Amino acid sequence: MRFSLLSHLECSACRHHWDTGELLNTCPDCQAPLLARYDLALARKDLRRADFAARPRGMFRWHELLPIVSPENVVSLGEGDTPLLHLPRLGSQLRLTNLTLKDESLNPTGTFKARGQATAISRAKELGAQRVIIPTAGNAGGAMAAYAARAGLQARVYMPADTPRANIEECQAVGVEVILVDGLISDAARAVSEVVQQGGWFDVSTFKEPYRLEGKKVMGYELAEAFHWDLPDVILYPAGGGMGLVAIWKAFAELMSLGWLEGYHKPRMVAVQAAGCAPVVRAFEAGEKTNTFWENAQTVASGLRVPKSYGDRLVMETIYQSNGTAVAVSDEQILAAQAQLGRSEGIFAAPEGAATVAALPILLERGWLKPDEKILLLNTGTGLKYL
Ligand SMILES: *Cc1c(COP(=O)(O)O)cnc(C)c1O
Ligand SMILES: [Zn+2]
Numbered sequence: 605m606r607f608s609l610l611s612h613l614e615c616s617a618c619r620h621h622w623d624t625g626e627l628l629n630t631c632p633d634c635q636a637p638l639l640a641r642y643d644l645a646l647a648r649k650d651l652r653r654a655d656f657a658a659r660p661r662g663m664f665r666w667h668e669l670l671p672i673v674s675p676e677n678v679v680s681l682g683e684g685d686t687p688l689l690h691l692p693r694l695g696s697q698l699r700l701t702n703l704t705l706k707d708e709s710l711n712p713t714g715t716f717k718a719r720g721q722a723t724a725i726s727r728a729k730e731l732g733a734q735r736v737i738i739p740t741a742g743n744a745g746g747a748m749a750a751y752a753a754r755a756g757l758q759a760r761v762y763m764p765a766d767t768p769r770a771n772i773e774e775c776q777a778v779g780v781e782v783i784l785v786d787g788l789i790s791d792a793a794r795a796v797s798e799v800v801q802q803g804g805w806f807d808v809s810t811f812k813e814p815y816r817l818e819g820k821k822v823m824g825y826e827l828a829e830a831f832h833w834d835l836p837d838v839i840l841y842p843a844g845g846g847m848g849l850v851a852i853w854k855a856f857a858e859l860m861s862l863g864w865l866e867g868y869h870k871p872r873m874v875a876v877q878a879a880g881c882a883p884v885v886r887a888f889e890a891g892e893k894t895n896t897f898w899e900n901a902q903t904v905a906s907g908l909r910v911p912k913s914y915g916d917r918l919v920m921e922t923i924y925q926s927n928g929t930a931v932a933v934s935d936e937q938i939l940a941a942q943a944q945l946g947r948s949e950g951i952f953a954a955p956e957g958a959a960t961v962a963a964l965p966i967l968l969e970r971g972w973l974k975p976d977e978k979i980l981l982l983n984t985g986t987g988l989k990y991l
Pocket of ligand 1: 715744843
């Protein structure tokens with residue numbers, strides 16, 4: 605059995621197949637995001653879902669279903685296998701009988717961004733990149749800096765000048781150059797693309813290279829395993845670019861192909877956004893397949909300050925295919941939910957993670973959630989990074 609069963613890259617729009625031996629960003633034909641594909645028929649024949657439980661903890665115990673071809677190229681800081689916590693006290697306050705939270709704040713650099721950067725930087729190194737660059741709302745840059753330092757790659761991070769201090773300092777602490785940009789992640793992205801056009805830098809922007817998504821999808825594998833291969837009814841995800849939502853959905857599709865899920869029941873996927881930057885919610889309410897740019901984006905949940913995702917089409921597809929929904933919460937609601945989660949369960953969540961808590965009463969009120977459904981919240985990061 606090969607270390608990785610990666611077979612090819614597939615364009616998410618034109619469906620063209622591309623070779624995995626080359627370092628690609630988006631589809632060379634149509635510039636849409638690329639998705640990694642694996643030899644799942646072989647995996648189905650030779651692998652058992654129980655094999656993975658017996659391995660040492662961490663994201664890379666799923667290596668056959670991840671894109672790194674040679675074990676020596678894996679760059680890891682111990683990401684993955686985060687706890688699944690039952691929330692009985694918060695649940696009873698909200699009259700929900702089956703509320704759980706996957707706590708991604710235990711990842712290296714304090715957020716789930718570590719997962720995506722672990723695979724992206726490992727793969728960039730494997731395919732010969734020497735210099736990596738990223739525009740970020742904050743946490744992706746911090747994670748990228750850490751993994752680039754660990755891989756011995758030169759790195760540069762562009763972020764809004766008003767990004768939380770921890771994000772600036774965590775990059776500098778690992779020797780990575782930070783460029784502060786007046787404006788938002790979209791302005792940082794413009795600055796990065798100018799540098800990338802001059803050559804020599806590999807861009808690891810969200811949805812603009814295929815491998816970050818692969819690290820994030822492991823959240824879906826871990827959830828399936830933790831739920832004994834019988835998934836929750838509803839998953840609430842704080843969506844900025846929305847990559848995690850798409851990635852978890854991809855994981856479930858792969859597990860379905862492998863025949864490892866019990867039954868045919870897949871969760872309804874919910875994108876939770878901040879009212880001050882809610883392009884996905886606006887598109888969902890209008891029944892649209894793509895997003896339009898959100899002007900003057902503003903929210904305390906800096907990771908949700910993404911005016912338009914490069915993967916917007918995939919995000920919308922995930923919501924529609926799963927019979928999910930999209931909901932916006934105000935900063936006031938986010939901060940109140942952060943305090944409620946802290947006081948009731950002892951979890952100091954990032955404002956992004958707290959946004960999923962804030963969405964619960966709204967969805968209950970709408971009758972969209974039933975009190976006895978199996979509900980899973982993703983706390984994507986630690987509140988400590990926002991002090
Ligand atoms: C980046 C980020 C998000 C949003 O993730 P996307 O995959 O871009 O939707 C949510 N929470 C935190 C803490 C983040 O850093
Ligand atoms: Zn294409």
